[in-house]
Every structure is written in structure tokens, then in C-alpha cells.
Amino acid sequence: MMNRRSFFGVSSLALLAAGCQTPCGGKCESVAAKRRPDGVYTLGKVPFKLGMAGFTYHKFNIDQTLAALKKLEVHYLCIKDFHLPIKSTQAEVDAFKRKCADHGVTGYAVGPIYMDAANMDFVKEAFDYAARIGVKTIVGVPFEKREIGGKSVRHESRTLCEKLSGFCDEYKINYAIHNHGPDIPYLFPNAESIMAMVKDLSPRMGMCLDIGHQFRDNKDPAAAIRNFHSRIFDLHLKNVSDNSKAGRAEPLPRGRIDLVEVVRALCDVGYAGCCSLEFERNFTDNYAEVAECIGYFRGLMDSVRA
Amino acid sequence: MMNRRSFFGVSSLALLAAGCQTPCGGKCESVAAKRRPDGVYTLGKVPFKLGMAGFTYHKFNIDQTLAALKKLEVHYLCIKDFHLPIKSTQAEVDAFKRKCADHGVTGYAVGPIYMDAANMDFVKEAFDYAARIGVKTIVGVPFEKREIGGKSVRHESRTLCEKLSGFCDEYKINYAIHNHGPDIPYLFPNAESIMAMVKDLSPRMGMCLDIGHQFRDNKDPAAAIRNFHSRIFDLHLKNVSDNSKAGRAEPLPRGRIDLVEVVRALCDVGYAGCCSLEFERNFTDNYAEVAECIGYFRGLMDSVRA
Secondary structure, three states: OOOHHHHHHHHHHHHHHOOOOOOOOOOOHHHEOEEOOOOOEEOOOOOOEEEEEHHHHOOOOHHHHHHHHHHHOOOEEEEOOOOOOOOOOHHHHHHHHHHHHHOOOEEEEEEEEEEEOOOHHHHHHHHHHHHHHOOOEEEEEEEEEEEEOOEEEEEOOHHHHHHHHHHHHHHOOEEEEEOOHHHOOOOOOOHHHHHHHHOOOOOOEEEEEEHHHHHHOOOOHHHHHHHHHHHEEEEEEOEEOOOOOOOOEEOHHHOOOOHHHHHHHHHHHOOOOEEEEOOOOOOOOOHHHHHHHHHHHHHHHHHHOO | OOOHHHHHHHHHHHHHHOOOOOOOOOOOHHHOOEEOOOOOEEOOOOOOEEEEEHHHHOOOOHHHHHHHHHHHOOOEEEEOOOOOOOOOOHHHHHHHHHHHHHOOOEEEEEEEEEEEOOOHHHHHHHHHHHHHHOOOEEEEEEEEEEEEOOEEEEEOOHHHHHHHHHHHHHHOOEEEEEOOHHHOOOOOOOHHHHHHHHOOOOOOEEEEEEHHHHHHOOOOHHHHHHHHHHHEEEEEEOEEOOOOOOOOEEOHHHOOEOHHHHHHHHHHHOOOOEEEEOOOOOOOOOHHHHHHHHHHHHHHHHHHOO
């Protein structure tokens, strides 16, 4: 058998001549991925975090939800009211937060919470709820009822948004309006309609950009990030099968949104919030598809800025 | 409410001034991911394919295996003998291939098959098996038994490899020796030991580079790809927790191998074979972890050359 050392010698020279990295020799530390304090190995240097929208697990109770997040090593959750009711006492909130912490999870925001201009008591309750939890962002869908074509529809409400703007300043909490695409055309279908509403309100009034609904409304999610980043407080990560109302939920690697461009845009604008997966199919058995999504986004996070 | 068209006008100008892509306006086709003929949306232009090593599903029968692959839209399988026995008749092989095709799966190689220098009848059977299936690659572990320190161990065999080299030329089939890291130190622990064996044999003698075992043997997988690509016929994709014998299987985003560098190396050398996931834990319920791995690698495939 040939002498291996001489074989490596030739090989290393050929490698150097080709401008390649030399083999690691005795130590491979330099090529190893880095494990962050929050537990996940990472290679890239993206400024944002990966999280989960509570709605992904709306058929799971909080114990099932936290177990699923722990398996995936996902550490940020946007809390939905079916996991922590809005009327929860401070003691119930504290117990919920301890349970999350036991699974390595932080509830970083609440919502989406639908808010009716006709029920300002509920609006105040929601701000009190966010304050009790200690989150800095409420994801919300503020509306007023209007009659259009003989039907009662939920419609954008300037009056309510002005009141919300006041609450934001009073509570020092951001309000992130969630866009819903062509399904609810009068109620913030896209990022552009949210910007038109909030641009002259408190800087705490902004959006949770749902990139799936943005694309279903035939708008470019990456362009929305580049245009409106100063008002983007949260982001719902998804992929969909079409840039129309017919677009349906797909695992992140299998839809038509160019998520590489989305991640590049997030890096370019320095987005430092969460990108939270909102996966909207197979709600009772979504383990594998959610894991595929989380894996895909980690691949983009590791490689786009590596 | 402000006129949205005038709002967009200002916004687009600001965007152009910042050197950004303009919003898509009426059509988002240009930002959409492309669906390949094999069904998976893709953004990048990597020269290689994503596949599955049959061993990942060694606790599944072939129906369960194909159902799992179909859900993940994985189209290439390295066939293990527990899914298609080596003594299968041509009729059994044809039925197996039809079943694979019904799930959108192609069996592109067979193995790993352990081959003992003392049983040349079996070696010939294995080549006949590969020929019946019509694959161009056998992944193998060729050995001879030797006494070392009073124990019988499986050891590399020059004699057998020379005979395999002849079979390769006769059958026009490639033989890809699988490295097994520090667990079997006398039997091709790393890519370097395989190259030392095959470099003066038929060009059809090469390796199935197991990047997990390469890293567990404290070698750099990306450097092995750059050094030895002309002899790499297949690749087992995995991640592990450490660059030592203590290294254990982890989902791809959570181990210490820098897979971004692996994908870059594969692109740079123009590797055009399969990268097949061999996921070696939780064999009876690996759906979510395998999906996370497949998602992660698709993220790298989409972004590294996008």
C-alpha cells in the first residue's frame, strides 16, 4: 500500500495550486459550525431571529406546542390567545412564562388579535394583556364594520387606528397590523395599504408583514421589506403556490415565493425582529412539514451571509 | 385616506434612488421560484441532485419508504438490500422499479453492500444485481478478514479491490467505497484511505464520501470534495455533533459540519451525482428530523448559487 503521508503531500500541493483551502490536518475546529447560546448551530450572520407564529399550532395545546418547539430548537413564539387567554391574570401569565422558559421558549409578541372599533374596552384589555406579559409588540387586525353591497364587512378604520396610535405611545408597545391578502380586500390586503394608514401615526404603528398574503395579493415581499422596513415589527414566514387568491400554503422550499430574496432583503435593511413561521395546512399533524420549513429557513440563514 | 397611487409613486422613486429592485407592479412572475420537471421548486443552480440513502429507512418497508419520499418530493434512492434483496429475479426487480416510478422515485445506485474477499461468488452476484437493476454505481465496503491483536477484524483488501476493478470494467459499473470513520479503523476510515487504494485502479473505482464519518475521523469534508472529486461517485449527507469518534448523528442544521462549505465545494468541482441523506437516529420515527434535514439542504441548494 502506498505511503499515505506522501500521498497527502502531493494532494495538498495540488489543492494549494488550485487556490483551495488546505485540509484541516490535526484540527477541524475552523470548519465547524458554531453553536449559539440559544442552542442552535449557525454559520451565517443574519441580524434576525427564527420564531413560530402560535397559529401554526392552533390545534395543539400549549404543552404540545412547547414540546414541538423544543424538538425543533425554536426559541421564539408569537403567543395566540388560545394558548394564553386575554383575560389571564398576572399569576396565570407568570405560570405560562415559566412553562415557556422551561422549554427554552420566549413569548416575544402576542396575536394576531382582531379588534373592533365598536369595542374599545376589548382594545384596552388587549394592551393590558400585552403589558402583563411584557411583550413589546401586539400583532393586530383593527377593523370597523361597514355595509358594502348590502353585506356587513370588516373594513379598515382610520378612527380606530388613531386611537391605537395613542395606546401605543401610552403603553410603549408597538402595534403590528397583519395583512391578509385578497381574502379580506377591505382590511389591509397588503403592506402598501398598512403603510398608507400608519405613515402619519405614531412610529409605533406598523406591520406584521405576512409574506404569503403579500404574494397572494400579487405583490413582491422582498420589495415590501426594502420599502417599509422602518415599520416592520414582525414577519410571518410562509410560502404559497400562486401569486393570486388561489395561492395555497406550501412547505417553504416548495412554493413560489423567492425566499432567498426575502432573506437578502432582511439582511440588507438590518431587520432585527423575528421571522415567525405561520404554516397553515395539516394543522393536526404538521410535524414533518413544519420541520421541513424550519430546516429550509435555517439553510437560508446559514448560507445567505456565510 | 391617502391616494395609494401617489403613495406608490413616491415609494418607487425612493426605492430606485436606493438602488433597489422596483416592486413587481402587475406581475410577480420574475420573483417566483421555478418548479423543476421533477416537482420541486428551486432557485439555485447546483449541478447535483438531492437523494436518500436507503439506510435512513431500514426500519421501514419499501411502501413506507416510498410514501415518505413522495411526501418530501425526494426523487432519488440508493437501494439497500433489505428493500430489494440481492437474489431478486429480473421480474422482482422490474416490479420494484415500477413501484418506485409510481412514487416519482428512481433507484440510482445500490448499497452499501459489504463484500468479503473470501466470497467472490457473492461479489459477482452483487454486480449481476446492479446490472439487473440498471444502476451505474455500487456503494460497497470491500474487506478481508485478518487477525490483529488476537482478534479477527475486517481489513482493507488490495487483492479484492484489484478484482473489483476488473469487474467495474467488465460490467461498466462504478464501485464507490464507503468510508466509515474511526469505528472501523482498518477498513477505509476516510476518503484519503480510499484514494490511496483506488488511485492506480480503474477510474471506475472510487468512493461514496460519507461526510459524517469523514468529519468524525477529524478530516475536512469540503477539502475531500475539492481534492478527490474525480473519484467521488456518491455522497452520504449527514451532520454530527463532534469531529471525533464521539460524534453522533444530528439533524443537518444542528451539527458541527459546515455544510455551506460542502455545497460550495460540490458546486466548485461540478459534482453532478447525488447527495443522499443518511440520517442515523430515531429510525422508527424520523419523519420530522428527516424533513428538517431535507429542508435545510434545499435551503443551501437554493441559496449558495442563487
